[in-house]
Amino acid sequence: MSDGTSTTRIRREYGVATLLMAAGAALLLAASGRVWVQGLLGSPGPVAPVPVEITGGDLAGALSGLGWTGLAAIAGLYAARSWARRVVAVLVMACGVFALTTLWAATRPETLIGAVAESATDTAGTGEVVGSPDISLLGPVMAAAGALMLVLSGLAAVVRAPVWPGMGTRYDRDAAPRPSQARTPADLWKSLDAGDDPTLDAPGDGTPAASVDRAEPGDDTEPAPPVDRRAEPKESH
Secondary structure (H helix, E strand, O other): OHHHHHHHHHHHHHHHHHHHHHHHHHHHHHHHOOEEEEEEEEOOOOOOOEEEEEEHHHHOOHHHHHHHHHHHHHHHHHHOOOHHHHHHHHHHHHHHHHHHHHHHHHOOHHHHHHHHHHHHHHHHOOOEEEEEEEEOOHHHHHHHHHHHHHHHHHHHHHHHHHHOOOHHHHOOOOOOOOOOOOOOHHHHHHHHHOOOOOOOOOOOOOOOOOOOOOOOOOOOOOOOOOOOOOOOOOOOO
């Protein structure tokens, strides 16, 4: 009962960490596409100010790349094992920390005003920012939450990833010991009852399993050798 409970708990924490990692990566991708800053550009002459919108990708282009890296790390955790899983987990943590530092630098007031002014130069040629830019907090908050999720899920993976289930042990052909070769009809039936394939080669034996005659369960007697019957000549009429 304790083994089953432990296995269930391990699978549950693996699922929670994976969902947290996926949610963090998705938030980074969504935040990079949202508008973070809105400003007005004024041009010389009797021209109305032109509104300008700056997205998270314009301010911090690395956020989308970090989000895709977080999604790819989920498959990496499932496919890798042992120390390789810890390497992937450390990479996820590094992505989260780098996203936080990038977000901090991109949301400084001087950075926001400079981004709007640069957009003014690119679009209007000669223009200036009118008033103070309006900052939308939803995009930066989403990015910060996604970065924290990557850090937390990566930290959990560093500690617990080696015991989590994955493709490395499930699909490893040599993970389970191979059944021994059946030598007698009784061994054949015992292998079949146990769910093993008695036709596989025994470990260390390069010869294929010998074919045996069908016998009834529980019959330990050796099969009788085939009788060599010579063909009788046909009688001539």
